[in-house]
Amino acid sequence: MAEGAQGAQDVQAGPRGPLARLRATGGRTRAALVVAAVAVLAVVLLAWRYYAVRESTDDAQIDAHVSPVSARVGGTVLEVLVKDNQRLEKGALLVRIDPRDYQVALARAQADLAENEATARAARATVPLTSTTTNAQETGADSEVAGAEARLAAARAQLREAEARERQTAADVERFKPLLAKDEVSRQQFDLAATAADAARAGREAAAAAVSGAEKAVSAARARLTQARTGREQVAIVDARAASSAAKADMARAAVEQATLNLTYAEVRAPVAGIVSRRTVEVGQVVQAGQPLLALVDLDDVWVTANFKENQLASIKPGQPATVAVDAFGGRRYRGRVDSIAAATGARFSLLPPENATGNYVKVVQRVPVKIVLEPGQDREHRLRPGMSVVPTVLTR
Numbered sequence: 001m002a003e004g005a006q007g008a009q010d011v012q013a014g015p016r017g018p019l020a021r022l023r024a025t026g027g028r029t030r031a032a033l034v035v036a037a038v039a040v041l042a043v044v045l046l047a048w049r050y051y052a053v054r055e056s057t058d059d060a061q062i063d064a065h066v067s068p069v070s071a072r073v074g075g076t077v078l079e080v081l082v083k084d085n086q087r088l089e090k091g092a093l094l095v096r097i098d099p100r101d102y103q104v105a106l107a108r109a110q111a112d113l114a115e116n117e118a119t120a121r122a123a124r125a126t127v128p129l130t131s132t133t134t135n136a137q138e139t140g141a142d143s144e145v146a147g148a149e150a151r152l153a154a155a156r157a158q159l160r161e162a163e164a165r166e167r168q169t170a171a172d173v174e175r176f177k178p179l180l181a182k183d184e185v186s187r188q189q190f191d192l193a194a195t196a197a198d199a200a201r202a203g204r205e206a207a208a209a210a211v212s213g214a215e216k217a218v219s220a221a222r223a224r225l226t227q228a229r230t231g232r233e234q235v236a237i238v239d240a241r242a243a244s245s246a247a248k249a250d251m252a253r254a255a256v257e258q259a260t261l262n263l264t265y266a267e268v269r270a271p272v273a274g275i276v277s278r279r280t281v282e283v284g285q286v287v288q289a290g291q292p293l294l295a296l297v298d299l300d301d302v303w304v305t306a307n308f309k310e311n312q313l314a315s316i317k318p319g320q321p322a323t324v325a326v327d328a329f330g331g332r333r334y335r336g337r338v339d340s341i342a343a344a345t346g347a348r349f350s351l352l353p354p355e356n357a358t359g360n361y362v363k364v365v366q367r368v369p370v371k372i373v374l375e376p377g378q379d380r381e382h383r384l385r386p387g388m389s390v391v392p393t394v395l396t397r
Helices: 002-013 018-052 100-181 187-229 231-265 310-315
Strands: 054-056 060-070 075-080 093-097 267-269 274-277 292-309 321-326 332-341 367-374 390-395
Touching (some): 060 274, 060 390, 292 332, 310 367, 321 367, 367 390
Antiparallel strands (some): 060 292, 093 267, 274 292, 292 367, 321 332, 332 367
């Protein structure tokens, strides 16, 4: 018994006993746990520092300018000169529409223009001619009035002279009557005085008739002067007709320009450089003005529309650098920067914006579109396509 107790005591107290080894193992485990905790804390701290200055979203896609190409005039399609996904330069011929109707319309408009221009030239030439004729007529009528008035004055003077002669000869006859009764004058002298009185009376009547004729001539001359002066209004009328003809010529000229434009619109050309997409036009199809034919996608100017949550926008500002990971290329990253932040949430521009005043309000975190542009030269191969899903990350500090 004494030996057994002694052995147990030796086992516990020995420098290499199981208890010593257990204590040593526990110490190493605690040290490992401490090291692991420190490592985890360091990783968490690093991760926090990394993500604290970055904002990311997977609700984002590539955007680009998509230019719809529509027919400007109606007609039958004669040729379609492009294929789907074909790259074109600006001004390239896309579709040719039957131009014959527009050629006829142009010829008719040109003929109308020639006719209206001829009418306008004739009207313009009539204005100075009418003005000159009117002035001459007015001047002649004015001179005629002056002459008639002068003749009237002369006739009145002759009438006064004839009246004076008539009075004188009548007085002579009256003086000769008592003398003839006393035989102090001869019958011949009395008859001569009576004849002179009759002649003076006839002269006076003739002078009065001349005055009446001269007055009528003056009235007629004044009427012709009044009529001649109305020629000024005639000149104004002719001038207005000339202006109307000139306006009609301008309208016909505008019609020619419109017909020329319609003829050029029969050839549909690319408004911008891009890739043909959504082609719906075929040869033989009858298209109407404004009907969509195809779309051109400009891959030289693409950007990212990232829909960030509204609580992510506090630290996002224009000009901050960003990286864009593209799903289609295995997460390939492109460099860019924040260009601008939309003025409203995406829901506000939806077809049916939410109405929160209905009593069934449920708070939903809204998303605001943020435009991210790529740095120059990031997509030289033009591999990015509108609609591709991407994951942008904005470095906020």
